Amino acid sequence: MNRQAMLSQIEDSSIKWDLIIIGGGATGLGCAVDAAARGLRTLLLEQGDFSQGTSSRSTKLIHGGVRYLQQGDIPMVRDSLRERGHLLKNAPHLVKPLPFVIPAYRWYEPYYYTFGMKVYDLLSGKRSIDNSLLLSKDKVIDLFPNLKIDGLTGGTLYWDAQFDDARMVIALARSAAKEDACVLNYLKVEKLNKDNDQITGVIATDQLSGREYELQAKVVINATGVFADSVRQLDESSTPEIIEPSQGIHIILDASFLSADHAIMIPKTDDGRVLFAIPWHGHLMFGTTDTPDVPIELEPRPLEEEIDYLLEHAGRYLQKAPSKKDVLSVFAGIRPLVRPAHTKGGTTSKISRDHHIDVSASGLITIVGGKWTTYRHMAEDTIDQAIQHASLEAKPCCTLDLEIHRSDESDGIAENDNELNSLLHPDFEYKKASIIAAARFEMALSLEDALARRTRCLLLNKKASCEAAPEAARLLAGELGKDEAWIKEQTELFIKTHGA
Numbered sequence: 015m016n017r018q019a020m021l022s023q024i025e026d027s028s029i030k031w032d033l034i035i036i037g038g039g040a041t042g043l044g045c046a047v048d049a050a051a052r053g054l055r056t057l058l059l060e061q062g063d064f065s066q067g068t069s070s071r072s073t074k075l076i077h078g079g080v081r082y083l084q085q086g087d088i089p090m091v092r093d094s095l096r097e098r099g100h101l102l103k104n105a106p107h108l109v110k111p112l113p114f115v116i117p118a119y120r121w122y123e124p125y126y127y128t129f130g131m132k133v134y135d136l137l138s139g140k141r142s143i144d145n146s147l148l149l150s151k152d153k154v155i156d157l158f159p160n161l162k163i164d165g166l167t168g169g170t171l172y173w174d175a176q177f178d179d180a181r182m183v184i185a186l187a188r189s190a191a192k193e194d195a196c197v198l199n200y201l202k203v204e205k206l207n208k209d210n211d212q213i214t215g216v217i218a219t220d221q222l223s224g225r226e227y228e229l230q231a232k233v234v235i236n237a238t239g240v241f242a243d244s245v246r247q248l249d250e251s252s253t254p255e256i257i258e259p260s261q262g263i264h265i266i267l268d269a270s271f272l273s274a275d276h277a278i279m280i281p282k283t284d285d286g287r288v289l290f291a292i293p294w295h296g297h298l299m300f301g302t303t304d305t306p307d308v309p310i311e312l313e314p315r316p317l318e319e320e321i322d323y324l325l326e327h328a329g330r331y332l333q334k335a336p337s338k339k340d341v342l343s344v345f346a347g348i349r350p351l352v353r354p355a356h357t358k359g360g361t362t363s364k365i366s367r368d369h370h371i372d373v374s375a376s377g378l379i380t381i382v383g384g385k386w387t388t389y390r391h392m393a394e395d396t397i398d399q400a401i402q403h404a405s406l407e408a409k410p411c412c413t414l415d416l417e418i419h420r421s422d423e424s425d426g427i428a429e430n431d432n433e434l435n436s437l438l439h440p441d442f443e444y445k446k447a448s449i450i451a452a453a454r455f456e457m458a459l460s461l462e463d464a465l466a467r468r469t470r471c472l473l474l475n476k477k478a479s480c481e482a483a484p485e486a487a488r489l490l491a492g493e494l495g496k497d498e499a500w501i502k503e504q505t506e507l508f509i510k511t512h513g514a
């Protein structure tokens with residue numbers, strides 16, 4: 015993918031795209047893959063970097079959702095487990111099975127949770143990863159030498175899947191581009207154009223050059239997650255809001271706090287939440303929270319009380335209790351939940367994760383809600399709706415069996431080059447070549463794109479990322495044709511934003 019080549023595709027304002035999709039997260043890029051694979055002329059515009067919104071800030075699970083099973087939302091769990099099966103098949107390089115253990119502290123819990131997870135296995139049908147098992151107390155201690163054992167009665171082992179969310183977004187962007195879609199980051203949609211009260215296209219501004227583009231489309235899709243209401247209000251200023259934002263944060267700790275290959279799932283905290291402790295890229299990820307009434311921002315801020323809440327709960331389960339100084343990184347994301355018609359505010363943990371499609375009087379198609387796991391199904395429903403609305407000629411959906419792009423360019427770049435084959439920083443698994451690949455093939459345009467979303471350095475360890483920043487900026491500059499002043503400016507900005 016090359017941004018300059020993509021930009022040249024929107025030079026000609028007389029082109030009428032079949033679809034313009036606003037939003038470059040899981041939902042928008044899922045729609046772009048689906049539409050382009052059906053032969054539709056597809057343009058996707060993202061105001062920031064691909065996945066800069068919620069889609070790079072998830073718990074990174076492709077799962078049925080044990081919480082939804084507890085809530086009795088069987089159709090949601092079944093649909094998610096079906097999608098999990100397709101993703102394990104279509105993106106085995108990105109989505110991997112992961113064993114989870116539910117530790118039990120009351121005598122009946124091992125039996126209760128094992129029964130529940132057997133239902134989960136049944137709902138997965140032939141796509142089940144492996145059977146859930148009842149674990150003895152000794153087996154749980156064996157798997158998690160650092161788990162608190164006071165009162166432990168046993169546990170339940172079950173299987174779900176884990177992925178790297180921002181890498182998946184890039185893979186989707188490249189899958190869409192392979193099917194001839196035009197996908198652009200840093201292009202913000204500022205206005206919806208209309209003719210006879212029907213939407214005919216958008217006006218978008220390149221956030222890097224300031225240039226404005228007028229673009230025509232038969233259908234415009236609003237896949238902007240928590241920003242969906244702001245785009246709906248570009249269409250009709252008085253339209254009521256439908257998004258109920260809910261913030262979730264994760265803390266990253268050294269892997270030694272868990273010292274395990276398995277993840278832990280805590281099914282119910284005192285306040286009724288689900289928590290996970292998950293090994294990820296050689297670190298331990300612990301989360302998440304569910305904080306309503308947060309401001310809707312592209313860079314949401316973790317609250318001190320959210321960090322305290324997670325540390326307090328980690329300390330309840332881990333022998334070596336982490337403290338603030340052990341937190342290597344924190345990241346926050348906002349769930350684009352759909353507001354139940356009759357409520358505002360209050361708890362968001364019980365709002366359905368189902369998706370909703372809305373078609374406005376002027377033809378704006380808005381897709382909101384859902385979850386990462388179900389992005390493909392959401393996209394299929396949305397594109398079906400768009401085809402029907404604008405009477406587009408298209409092939410049937412084919413994403414159930416469509417392989418998702420696999421990239422191994424950084425290996426090729428590193429081959430025969432000792433310098434690029436070396437690690438960017440001793441605390442990370444990433445080679446210097448991955449920064450080159452990010453700029454050359456994945457449309458990374460800034461240091462933060464490369465360190466937060468092409469590699470995941472920033473999410474894993476802020477201090478080490480700041481240490482790696484000057485070298486990463488130098489590598490990027492070489493690829494992007496930037497000078498010393500750019501290297502200095504990018505490095506200083508990164509350290510100012512993310513340094514201690």
Ligand SMILES: Cc1cc2nc3c(=O)[nH]c(=O)nc-3n(C[C@H](O)[C@H](O)[C@H](O)COP(=O)(O)OP(=O)(O)OC[C@H]3O[C@@H](n4cnc5c(N)ncnc54)[C@H](O)[C@@H]3O)c2cc1C
Nearest residue numbers: 037039040041061067068069072073075203239262386387
């Ligand atoms: C803490 C947390 C944990 C989660 N964990 C999981 C999990 O483990 N598994 C799971 O299945 N789901 C999970 N989810 C849910 C999942 O992450 C989201 O449902 C999904 O990422 C939403 O994707 P999206 O594309 O709809 O929104 P986003 O990723 O937010 O994408 C919308 C994009 O639209 C862009 N945009 C907005 N306005 C404009 C404009 N005017 N012009 C151009 N672009 C615009 C934004 O910049 C943004 O990038 C989690 C969510 C959170 C918050």
